Amino acid sequence: MAPRLQKILIVSGFVLLVIGVTYALYFVFFKKQTAPPETSPQISGEISGTPGTLPTTGQAGKRTAEEEETIAALPVSKIAKGGVTETGALTLTNVQAPKLASDGKTVNFFNPTDGKFYNVDADGNIRALLPKSFSNADKIVWSPGSEKAIVEFPDGSNVSVNLQNGKSVTLPAHWEDFQYSPDGNAFAAKSVGIDPSNRWLILSSPDGSKTETIAALGNNQDKVKVSWSPNDQVVAFSDTGEVQSGFGRKQILAIGKHQENLPGLIVEGFTFEPLWSESGKKILYSTSGPSSNYLPQIWVTDGESNTLGQNRRSLPLNTWADKCAFIGDDVAYCAVPQNLPTGSGLQRQLAAGTPDTLYSVNTKTGATSVVAVPENRASMQNLAVSADGRYLFYQNAKTGALEKIQLK
16 A cells, blocks of 8 residues: 555544544533423322322422413402402511401511511501510510510510500510410410520410429420410420331420320421411421422321321422411411422522412312412512401511502
């Protein structure tokens, strides 16, 4: 073979080799692969202890871009009818701890700007409840009728306030996690001493003068959630139950007011956030774990002492219990984030500011339906429903302002 031809063949072979290697690299590392159809995991629910299958997790409130455009083009309704709904501002600035007043139609709240308590009606008319100011308050805990409140401060000090007569009393600084009794004439709290042997779940009169211990906390004070039931039977829940079979499954123990031996609740997740119905017959709670793809999942179960934890069922709503509000025992309204990233059930900050869709829940049947899509794309918190069911009050998490939606 002539040297010139041999050189040409060698060069050509080298070029072909380079082209082949380049194509292989492109195919392996750069060529877009055809994605398989997306599927979402199914949630296993239980109704009266019988396993079942519920709608796909994460679907409640989640919409495609096309659906968003369709909704945006719809006319805004003044009254909630399942679509985009008008929202009304009741305050122009940030409020703290809004709570339905005893009249069932107005809302009491704390103004962190001037440190005072106020009341506002559905038309936005605001009046002061007390002339006294509580500057730099960190947290407000209301009695059920919002006639009394406990003001907690960053330095650990606590003040019990009677909004009817204006009297206030300082409570011990080592008391924390307060919650009032159903009649507002007592409260439960944790008394957390430096030594674990001096840590207790306690009951106290509003002024702190009469106190009794309910249960020793020891090193488990962070595992106890104070939650006084409206039926006056349960005062707290404890995440210290027996180990359950299956990953992400645990038992929550109920602590009775009189130290009764109450049934525990089996929870399909790592977290537990309870919300009592108005009479205490039902508990709506949220949890997050493997079965919900680590999104917050709403469940409902019996709340009476003799059937506590029975007839539990999961609902196709991915939200937190503190974004829900009961009206009676059989109906609740829940603000459901329109999109939630995986893991937000354990890291709630991932969902901060996400717009909500308002759903209604029938706790008897488990049926859910869209009530309203707030026109201002609000992220809703601290929900409350007026006694006549006409208005839903809520705090806009983005602005801190108090707003309303007309339900009927």
